[in-house]
Amino acid sequence: MTSRKPLLALAAAGLALALPFSAQAHRAWMAPSFTVMSGESAWVSVDAAISNELFYADHRPMRLDGVVVMAPDGSTDKLQHALTAQYRSTFDVQLSKPGTYKIVSASSSVQASWTENGEVKRFRGTADEFLKQVPAGAAELKTIRGSNRIETFVTRDAPTDAVLKPTGKGLELVPVTHPNDLVSGEAATFRFLLDGKPAADLEVTLVPGASRYRAAPDEIKLKTGPDGAFKVTFPEAGMYWLNATARGGETGRGPGGPGMAPPAPGAAPTPNTPLAGDGFSASYTATLEALRP
Amino acid sequence: MKRSVSLLTFAGAAVASPALAADLNVTVEIPRLPVAEYHKPYVAIWVENPDQSAAATLAVWYDADNKEDNGGKWLKDMRQWWRKAGRTMSFPADGISGATRAPGPQKLVFNSAKSPLSKLKPGAYTLVVEAAREVGGHEAVRVPFTWGKPGKPATAKGASELGAVTVSVK
Numbered sequence: 001m002t003s004r005k006p007l008l009a010l011a012a013a014g015l016a017l018a019l020p021f022s023a024q025a026h027r028a029w030m031a032p033s034f035t036v037m038s039g040e041s042a043w044v045s046v047d048a049a050i051s052n053e054l055f056y057a058d059h060r061p062m063r064l065d066g067v068v069v070m071a072p073d074g075s076t077d078k079l080q081h082a083l084t085a086q087y088r089s090t091f092d093v094q095l096s097k098p099g100t101y102k103i104v105s106a107s108s109s110v111q112a113s114w115t116e117n118g119e120v121k122r123f124r125g126t127a128d129e130f131l132k133q134v135p136a137g138a139a140e141l142k143t144i145r146g147s148n149r150i151e152t153f154v155t156r157d158a159p160t161d162a163v164l165k166p167t168g169k170g171l172e173l174v175p176v177t178h179p180n181d182l183v184s185g186e187a188a189t190f191r192f193l194l195d196g197k198p199a200a201d202l203e204v205t206l207v208p209g210a211s212r213y214r215a216a217p218d219e220i221k222l223k224t225g226p227d228g229a230f231k232v233t234f235p236e237a238g239m240y241w242l243n244a245t246a247r248g249g250e251t252g253r254g255p256g257g258p259g260m261a262p263p264a265p266g267a268a269p270t271p272n273t274p275l276a277g278d279g280f281s282a283s284y285t286a287t288l289e290a291l292r293p
Numbered sequence: 294m295k296r297s298v299s300l301l302t303f304a305g306a307a308v309a310s311p312a313l314a315a316d317l318n319v320t321v322e323i324p325r326l327p328v329a330e331y332h333k334p335y336v337a338i339w340v341e342n343p344d345q346s347a348a349a350t351l352a353v354w355y356d357a358d359n360k361e362d363n364g365g366k367w368l369k370d371m372r373q374w375w376r377k378a379g380r381t382m383s384f385p386a387d388g389i390s391g392a393t394r395a396p397g398p399q400k401l402v403f404n405s406a407k408s409p410l411s412k413l414k415p416g417a418y419t420l421v422v423e424a425a426r427e428v429g430g431h432e433a434v435r436v437p438f439t440w441g442k443p444g445k446p447a448t449a450k451g452a453s454e455l456g457a458v459t460v461s462v463k
Binding site: 183 | 362363364365366367368369372373375376379380381
């Protein structure tokens with residue numbers, strides 16, 4: 001049936017349309033000026049943009065309203081001197097406490113389509129808006145839950161672990177090697193979790209920065225093992241863009257409550273909202289710095 | 294028993310027993326560099342284990358009077374030392390940290406009776422001198438030595454930010 005095709009085709013083609021700022025050719029990132037700092041009055045400046053080249057702002061700025069600065073003690077810090085300019089946003093973080101900070105922009109959304117009076121209706125918005133705008137018992141309801149997480153890490157003095165704890169929602173990176181303890185030529189290990197469970201067989205891409213001065217993109221492609229872990233050795237010092245996307249589940253089934261469709265392998269656990277199907281698209285992006293040995 | 298004890302003491306540190314009253318002599322040549330904007334380098338001197346972890350930090354020369362947060366801002370530029378030892382220390386570090394030094398030979402003596410060498414077990418180590426210069430470069434020079442075994446001085450030379458580094462155990 002024609003109403004089924006658009007959404008399924010989109011899901012099959014792997015386009016994460018639920019995500020406000022990820023179009024196919026562009027990459028979103030937050031890049032700090034330093035990831036390893038020392039001293040009591042350390043400040044770091046962060047550029048945030050969606051761009052083609054890494055890490056050059058050549059397309060459009062990232063909106064800062066969803067950016068959170070997590071301090072080492074679990075509190076939330078302010079973005080200072082925030083500005084959204086033509087091609088990039090920028091802000092400063094004052095590292096007033098020793099330890100590791102996580103700077104994160106995480107969002108979730110729902111994309112849905114259903115049939116009403118022979119017409120295909122579409123929805124795109126938050127889960128709350130979904131409950132209000134999409135009628136209960138909608139016919140041929142198909143949903144894709146989208147989640148997007150963009151992170152970077154900055155450490156002042158000795159690294160700490162508190163900000164590295166996963167939330168259990170969406171696709172998350174759990175460092176085995178601390179993300180601010182990376183040196184070129186040394187192997188580092190990371191794990192991916194999807195909704196708190198190991199994301200096995202996930203394709204992970206790492207792209208080195210300074211792409212303007214290289215002939216080839218030199219992307220590194222790896223796959224996670226059954227425990228969701230992967231190991232990478234950074235070939236050269238520099239900033240790296242790390243990305244992984246997990247898609248799956250069924251994008252549609254008949255009207256009904258949660259738990260009725262058999263879960264696809266690797267699918268997210270049943271949501272406790274009346275979202276039909278368990279279609280999901282979860283994306284994770286981080287900027288990591290490998291220093292010289 | 295009495296005579297053998299006195300013989301052992303006289304011969305200095307025997308290999309089988311912990312080194313008593315031994316000195317680690319280190320001479321670091323800070324080169325005179327013909328640059329327009331010269332800053333005395335930040336230098337960290339530390340003892341490295343065979344597995345390349347830090348056994349002890351012996352000296353840190355930095356600009357504690359620096360208006361930008363008491364010089365702490367640039368400690369991370371001695372990046373090998375920072376990662377292995379410096380980042381868990383607090384500064385100023387009593388008996389270890391001091392002011393930056395001017396070009397020329399800098400002679401240091403570390404005694405086994407005092408911290409930090411008092412806890413160092415006899416064995417093979419590497420003495421590392423790492424220098425980072427403002428508006429300049431970075432270099433680390435390594436000299437192997439055996440603690441607990443007095444021997445001839447060993448020297449390694451830096452190529453840019455450090456001159457000769459000489460280490461001897463007495």
